[in-house]
Amino acid sequence: MKILATDLDRTLLPNGSWESDSEAIGLFNDLTEKNDVLVVYVTGRNLALTENAIKEFGVRYPNILCSDVGTSIRKYENGEWKFDEGWVDHVKKQSPRWDAMAIRDAVVGINGMREQESEHLNQFKQSYYVEHEKNDRVLKQVDERVKGKFDEVIVYSFDSQDGKGLLDFLPASATKQTALEYVAEEFGAAKEDIVFCGDSGNDIFPLTAGFCGVLVKNADDQLVENVKKAMHQNPELQVYFAKGDFKGLNGYYTSGVIEGAYHYRVFD
Numbered sequence: 001m002k003i004l005a006t007d008l009d010r011t012l013l014p015n016g017s018w019e020s021d022s023e024a025i026g027l028f029n030d031l032t033e034k035n036d037v038l039v040v041y042v043t044g045r046n047l048a049l050t051e052n053a054i055k056e057f058g059v060r061y062p063n064i065l066c067s068d069v070g071t072s073i074r075k076y077e078n079g080e081w082k083f084d085e086g087w088v089d090h091v092k093k094q095s096p097r098w099d100a101m102a103i104r105d106a107v108v109g110i111n112g113m114r115e116q117e118s119e120h121l122n123q124f125k126q127s128y129y130v131e132h133e134k135n136d137r138v139l140k141q142v143d144e145r146v147k148g149k150f151d152e153v154i155v156y157s158f159d160s161q162d163g164k165g166l167l168d169f170l171p172a173s174a175t176k177q178t179a180l181e182y183v184a185e186e187f188g189a190a191k192e193d194i195v196f197c198g199d200s201g202n203d204i205f206p207l208t209a210g211f212c213g214v215l216v217k218n219a220d221d222q223l224v225e226n227v228k229k230a231m232h233q234n235p236e237l238q239v240y241f242a243k244g245d246f247k248g249l250n251g252y253y254t255s256g257v258i259e260g261a262y263h264y265r266v267f268d
């Protein structure tokens with residue numbers, strides 16, 4: 001089985017400031033269908049925002065959705081979403097000290113961060129907006145109060161498009177990486193048979209976890225740098241950097257995903 005996993009915003013979705021190929025999304029939809037590829041979306045979006053993206057951009061429904069930065073998994077079958085309760089049990093077992101409310105209490109009063117709206121929070125996702133220019137100081141205080149106490153990971157990413165700093169507390173067992181590992185195991189796929197495409201921040205985890213990685217051409221400089229560092233430390237990592245000028249496509253967003261999928265022979 002061929003599994004193609006991809007981040008959405010500014011990876012599969014052309015919602016950044018770079019120019020996009022108008023035919024790329026139709027091509028992605030056709031190629032995944034024709035090549036019988038299992039498509040997985042791995043995104044920070046929640047379910048409602050994912051459905052908005054599908055409608056707005058015309059990307060196909062995925063077979064599997066790892067949403068809310070990997071904290072929820074759903075299958076899409078016969079026109080319906082099926083929530084994966086097994087994932088919830090798995091995370092609770094793997095991260096027994098996880099406690100979103102205790103983290104919330106622990107960070108109360110840190111200047112420069114504010115809790116995100118309730119639709120961006122769930123039992124495994126406690127998230128904040130951070131004033132980016134204060135992020136060093138905020139993250140230092142966050143570490144002092146939280147780090148290592150709740151079986152958590154602390155993920156900071158900067159959205160260059162709207163200038164927002166985003167801070168997620170997640171169980172260490174419920175990230176984009178571990179969600180994709182769980183999907184791999186369910187389908188009996190080896191990690192090196194799964195392609196993952198990303199562009200920024202929290203994509204670093206699945207890109208350096210042994211999957212076949214793809215960076216679209218518009219990937220953040222910081223992500224490119226971090227991935228190169230990881231490749232230097234672990235020469236077995238496979239990551240492809242989309243270059244563009246490929247079958248008439250420019251390498252940005254969807255075009256980079258298609259280029260990467262061809263590179264790993266997901267598409268013939």
Ligand SMILES: [Mg+2]
Binds near residue numbers: 007009
């Ligand atoms: Mg992205």
